[in-house]
Amino acid sequence: MKTLDHKKPSKTQELTYELKVEQVMRKNVTTLKPDSTMKDVRRILRNNKISGIPVVADDRLVGIVTIEDFIICLLEGGEIDGKVENRMTKNVVTVYSDEPIVQVVGKFEKSGYGRFPVVDRDNKKLVGIITKGDIIEGLLKKLEIDYQKEEIHTYRASHIFEDVISDNSTLILKYRIKGGEFKKAGEQTSKLRKSLLRLGFLPETIRRVAIATFEAEMNIVIFTPEGELVAKIQPDKIMVNAIDSGPGIPDVKKAMRQGYSTAPDWVRELGFGAGMGLPNIKNYSDEMTLESKVNEGTNLNFVIYTKKK
Amino acid sequence: MKLSRIISILDAEILCNVKDKSNVNITTACGADLMSDVLAFIKSEALLLTGLTTPQVIYTAENSGVNVVCFVRGKKPCREIVNLAKEKKIVLLATKTPMFESCGKLYKNGLTGCSEISKQ
Amino acid sequence: MKIRDIVKTLGLKVISGEKFLDIEVTGGYAGDLLSDALANSKKGNIWITLQIHQNIIAVASSKELSGIIIVNGRKPEEETLKKAKEEKIPVMISNLLTYEVAGRLYEIGIR
Numbered sequence A: 001m002k003t004l005d006h007k008k009p010s011k012t013q014e015l016t017y018e019l020k021v022e023q024v025m026r027k028n029v030t031t032l033k034p035d036s037t038m039k040d041v042r043r044i045l046r047n048n049k050i051s052g053i054p055v056v057a058d059d060r061l062v063g064i065v066t067i068e069d070f071i072i073c074l075l076e077g078g079e080i081d082g083k084v085e086n087r088m089t090k091n092v093v094t095v096y097s098d099e100p101i102v103q104v105v106g107k108f109e110k111s112g113y114g115r116f117p118v119v120d121r122d123n124k125k126l127v128g129i130i131t132k133g134d135i136i137e138g139l140l141k142k143l144e145i146d147y148q149k150e151e152i153h154t155y156r157a158s159h160i161f162e163d164v165i166s167d168n169s170t171l172i173l174k175y176r177i178k179g180g181e182f183k184k185a186g187e188q189t190s191k192l193r194k195s196l197l198r199l200g201f202l203p204e205t206i207r208r209v210a211i212a213t214f215e216a217e218m219n220i221v222i223f224t225p226e227g228e229l230v231a232k233i234q235p236d237k238i239m240v241n242a243i244d245s246g247p248g249i250p251d252v253k254k255a256m257r258q259g260y261s262t263a264p265d266w267v268r269e270l271g272f273g274a275g276m277g278l279p280n281i282k283n284y285s286d287e288m289t290l291e292s293k294v295n296e297g298t299n300l301n302f303v304i305y306t307k308k309k
Numbered sequence B: 001m002k003l004s005r006i007i008s009i010l011d012a013e014i015l016c017n018v019k020d021k022s023n024v025n026i027t028t029a030c031g032a033d034l035m036s037d038v039l040a041f042i043k044s045e046a047l048l049l050t051g052l053t054t055p056q057v058i059y060t061a062e063n064s065g066v067n068v069v070c071f072v073r074g075k076k077p078c079r080e081i082v083n084l085a086k087e088k089k090i091v092l093l094a095t096k097t098p099m100f101e102s103c104g105k106l107y108k109n110g111l112t113g114c115s116e117i118s119k120q
Numbered sequence C: 001m002k003i004r005d006i007v008k009t010l011g012l013k014v015i016s017g018e019k020f021l022d023i024e025v026t027g028g029y030a031g032d033l034l035s036d037a038l039a040n041s042k043k044g045n046i047w048i049t050l051q052i053h054q055n056i057i058a059v060a061s062s063k064e065l066s067g068i069i070i071v072n073g074r075k076p077e078e079e080t081l082k083k084a085k086e087e088k089i090p091v092m093i094s095n096l097l098t099y100e101v102a103g104r105l106y107e108i109g110i111r
Helices: A011-018 A038-048 A067-075 A101-111 A132-147 A157-164 A187-198 A203-223 A277-284 B003-010 B035-041 B055-064 B079-087 B099-108 C003-010 C034-040 C055-062 C078-087 C098-107
Strands: A052-057 A060-066 A115-119 A126-131 A171-178 A226-233 A237-244 A287-293 A297-305 B013-016 B028-031 B047-050 B068-071 B091-094 C013-016 C027-030 C045-049 C067-070 C091-093
Touching: A011 A101, A011 A132, A038 A052, A038 A067, A052 A126, A060 A067, A060 A115, A101 A115, A101 A132, A126 A132, A132 A171, A132 A187, A171 A187, A171 A203, A187 A203, A187 A226, A187 B055, A203 A226, A203 A237, A203 A277, A203 A297, A203 B035, A203 B055, A277 A287, A277 A297, A277 B035, B003 B068, B003 B091, B003 B099, B013 B079, B028 B099, B028 C098, B035 B055, B047 B055, B047 B099, B055 B068, B055 B079, B079 B091, B099 C027, B099 C098, C003 C091, C003 C098, C013 C078, C027 C098, C034 C055, C045 C055, C045 C098, C055 C067, C055 C078, C078 C091
Parallel strands: B028 B047, B047 B068, B068 B091, C027 C045, C045 C067, C067 C091
Antiparallel strands: A052 A060, A115 A126, A171 A226, A226 A237, A237 A297, A287 A297, B013 B091, C013 C091
């Protein structure tokens, strides 16, 4: 924390004092027992896409086992059926659910750990887990609520990355989209756009992300039953993934061509579907990939690099 | 070109006025009913002339940095869309003048189009 | 004014109906919504649009428009060209956008 001791804290810094761990932590924690096996570890790491699992006995936290522990186990030729208690870290650094975020940020800085189990101060039971990403997301949500009352420029949330987290943490924002809901088509992009404004990205960067994302949202609304937009935000780049549940694009190459469209007439009369959507996404992004399987769905990824201020 | 001048040339009605933008200067204009095309070529701070009155017109304006939208050929959006524009701080106008004449009159009065301004 | 004059003044590329460039243009219509074009365009109008779908030919033919200018350098679908030839509709391409094409036509007196 380079800047926390400044005389005049920014709004983001103020929030790190106001917000408590329990407001931003993840509550549904997957846990293991001391006699679970390393095989269980592998399964959970893989299925849940997480990097550390708390080990619990009688509701008490007794250790944590991480992806590193698993790799070391493999490297040493350890038993995959061996018990977790022999591989886990036993002296776990924990945080209390009623601690302010600012203290946790400090602990992240000092320890170099990627996550902390959260325990209740009174009964010492495990109640959650917290990562740097959870903190940024929590701060952003809080700013969003307060934002209703004030203008963006009075806010200075723009230095959220520099203020709170100094490494390359990724902020992940997800938006669900229902197919066919034309009235609302564009709303989710609007939310992402607001978050990017609050994070202080340059207007030209935000414009590119917003236009490409809007087209992706329109495609989901026009052509599919439902889908999701996932934006991964880092200080130097913004990655957007648009996934849907079908019907898929039979000929991706053709679909990328300007003016090629399979949209029905009624869509054209709504001002879309004239075959410019995907070419627009390609033009406004720095990198783009499109994978599609008929009857399964489409997976669109694009990246926009942010310009230095 | 000042917004007030555009309003008088097109004999337009103001559907939604935005504080601080009531006499905004407009440097270029674009007329289209297909929003992807608008997204592809419109410049920030351009005037958008359109006959489309869906919510996506407002989102298109928001995402591409357009401050003023004018509905042409007598089209008027519903109240929900006007409210959406208010929320996004986008000025909305409506004129009975068709698209062809709207473009023609503004062009003749010296407002440049998006494809010509990019060459300048 | 004839289509031929417009082609010359605006530097348009003719892709269909070269033989019918002497049709008289009565006025201009600009727009990309087919339902609007069907409702509001008038006989003899030259139609400026971004649409390249074959339905534009059906609209032009049923409303007896004098021709179609496709803007932004867009190339029409093959099916559109085929229909245009069948229906004897002149189709031209401009690299400019609707706003500028309409603007220039207005300047030379088309209303």
